[in-house]
Amino acid sequence: MSLTEKATQSGKKRIDFGTDLYLFRSEIHTIEIIGRTNGIHISEIAREMGVTKGAISQRIKGFESKGLIVKIADPENYSRILVTLTGKGRKCFVAHDQYHKENDKEMFDYLDKLDENEIKTIEEFLVQANQFCERHI
Numbered sequence: 001m002s003l004t005e006k007a008t009q010s011g012k013k014r015i016d017f018g019t020d021l022y023l024f025r026s027e028i029h030t031i032e033i034i035g036r037t038n039g040i041h042i043s044e045i046a047r048e049m050g051v052t053k054g055a056i057s058q059r060i061k062g063f064e065s066k067g068l069i070v071k072i073a074d075p076e077n078y079s080r081i082l083v084t085l086t087g088k089g090r091k092c093f094v095a096h097d098q099y100h101k102e103n104d105k106e107m108f109d110y111l112d113k114l115d116e117n118e119i120k121t122i123e124e125f126l127v128q129a130n131q132f133c134e135r136h137i
Helices: 002-010 025-035 042-049 053-065 087-103 105-112 116-135
Strands: 014-016 022-024 069-074 077-085
Touching: 022 025, 025 042, 025 053, 025 077, 025 087, 042 053, 042 077, 053 069, 077 087, 087 105
Parallel strands: none
Antiparallel strands: 014 022, 069 077
């Protein structure tokens, strides 16, 4: 329960990723999804994050006003919009990647020392824990 509570609380904290803009966890992970592509549709972001298109559209409007993204017409389908990062958005994307490299190193080092059976046990536990959390949302 402590781990679940910590995960919940981490979503309420804002972090500056090098642009003097403090972003919530869900916001920087949206930036990360956009940054992994060279243009992505709002519906694809929503699917990947498991939220509604409306929620992502609102987030995108905020990113646009902060200068983190630009929207462009999809050259293959002008009725659809692609989202790409600006230089400022890319700076957040890179800083977020660096943040994880620095802060997650200890965990990855630990996992690298485990054998295949230990990894499988952890994976099975996490699947069960995820299902438990889903029932309590």
